[in-house]
Amino acid sequence: MKTAAIYTRVSSDQQKDKKTIGSQVDELLHFAQEQGYLVPEEYIFRDEGYSGAILVRPGLERVRDLSAEGQIQAVLIYSPDRLSRNYAYQVVLMDEFASCGTEVLFINSPKADTPEEALLLQFQGMIAEYERAIIKERSRRGKRFKAKSGVVSVLCGAPYGYNYIKKTDDTSAYYEINEQEASVVREMFRMYTEDFCGIGTVARKFTSEKIPTRKNIGKWERSVIWAMLRNPAYCGKACYGKTEHAERQRITKPLRAQGGFVAQSGCNREKPREEWIEIAVPAIISQETFDIAQERLKNNKLHSQRNTKVETLLQGMMVCSECGYSLYRTHTTTSAKKKIYYYRCFGSDAYRFEGVRKCNCKPIRQDYLDNIVWQQLVALLEEPKLIQREVEKRVEETKKASPVIKQKEIIVKQRTKLLQSMDKLLDAYQEGLITIVQLRKRMPDLQKRINTIDKELESLKNHELALDQRLQLLDAESFTSQLGLNVKQLDIKEKKKILRLLVKEVVVGDDIIDIKHSIPLKEAKNEKNSKSYQLCTRSN
Secondary structure, three states: OEEEEEEEEEOOHHHHHOOHHHHHHHHHHHHHHHHOEEOOHHHEEEEEOOOOOOOOOHHHHHHHHHHHOOOOOEEEEOOHHHHOOOHHHHHHHHHHHHHOOOEEEEOOOOOOOOHHHHHHHHHHHHHHHHHHHHHHHHHHHHHHHHHHOOOHHHHOOOOOOEEEEOOOOOOOOEEEEOHHHHHHHHHHHHHHHOOOOOHHHHHHHHHHOOOOOOOOOOOOOHHHHHHHHOOHHHHOEEEEOOEEEEOOOOOOHHHHHOOOOOOOOOEEEEOOHHHOEEEEOOOOOOHHHHHHHHHHHHHHHHOOHHHOOOOOOOOOOEEEOOOOOEEEEEEEEOOOOOEEEEEEEHHHOHHHHOOOOOOOOOOEEHHHHHHHHHHHHHHHHHOOHHHHHHHHHHHHHHHHOOOHHHHHHHHHHHHHHHHHHHHHHHHHHHOOOOOHHHHHHHHHHHHHHHHHHHHHHHHHHHHHHHHHHHHHHHHHHHHHHHHHHHHHHOOHHHHHHHHHHHEEEEEEOOOOEEEEEEOOOOOOOOOOOOOOOEEEEEEO
16 A cells, blocks of 8 residues: 655644644545555644745655655645645645655645646646735735724734724724733833833743733743833834744744754844834823833843943854853952853753753853864964865866856756747647647657756756855965964954854853864855855864
């Protein structure tokens, strides 16, 4: 019996609540039984809350891995738009599965055994993508119009301190002050603007007093307090359109603790203040109090430790080997009033995690760690044998790869001609010049030749990218020669510049310091296909 995997997807919490993903699985299991496929329990993949416009999804990634490994012979999916709502992504995925010998079967879509059925499937993908774009744009413009008209319903719920009263036949939706929560909001702003308490202090006080959060979690996070202090709704100006969706630009500490995985759903980025649309709601605090809070937040950001004028060599580059959190600089003061600086792991601070520390990694002296890392780097620069070997190796490879671009141009022209031939065949069939039998006979051969060319182009693309990197790698040789003997006479800013060029990160533990070097390549244009060349130096 053939083995198959089931892939299901829903894109919103509302769909999750309606159990639509469960209904997809039930129908697909029934379909698998009818078609004679064996579906192990671990081969049922659910991507809940992932948009069809995103290609990188956990469940889909696992299905692709199984297909590439030859573990499955088919993928069962409810409909093409569950695979992807982006036509280009559909084509990429279908071609990938086909190249691995994995059949893709949709319940409510024809099996693409013939060119006509494949064409129909592609049309369905294009229509789904078009419908998604139309719905998204109409929804955006409709919500924007309602927001400008002062309609609260576009805000999708009320923040802490308010109750959201849904619209009825007689009244529109509106915010109603929740007096119990509003008193907490007023106390938060009072502590921050009058008592000058820090955000962490406010969060710990609310947690220790067991003040319930909106979701009754019991713990107040600093990020929640920070967001509430910045929310203009509390002074009577709820705002629509404050953020926009964007790709995540960096790995945050929680993500680093999970292995440095960048969220596939991206992140929300704040839009300029002038683009926000204000909607009048009942005020809990005065405008003056809110303005004072914003001024203090601004000053705190300006004078935070991250912006301190006392620079440190490894600032923002250290990772704890035990828990994955970053290290920060702190200090103790001796009896002689002398400050001794240390690097300390965030995860070792129990007060940040409700009294339970994430790891037991000991603090390490700043001067000790800075000196070790810099001396290792100086030794590498003075005797750059590893870098030199990489340079010589890639220069030799570059000489052999020189015809790549010319060969690519020839193949691209061949592919264009084949596509034109396919278009002519379709035109001839539509005009009745050839029969469907003739079309079916000639079209697969053209498609097969195009698939072969696409594989060659992909191979050439990798060679071309590698060629760019090999040429960029020559910068390492000129870089080290320019530094020469002056490397020991640099100030802290110059040292940091060199360090960030040659060191990716420093992994610190109680008994090990792992310095991950990276050869100074220029930023590759295609990040997905770029490779990282690293040299690791360990100090025990």
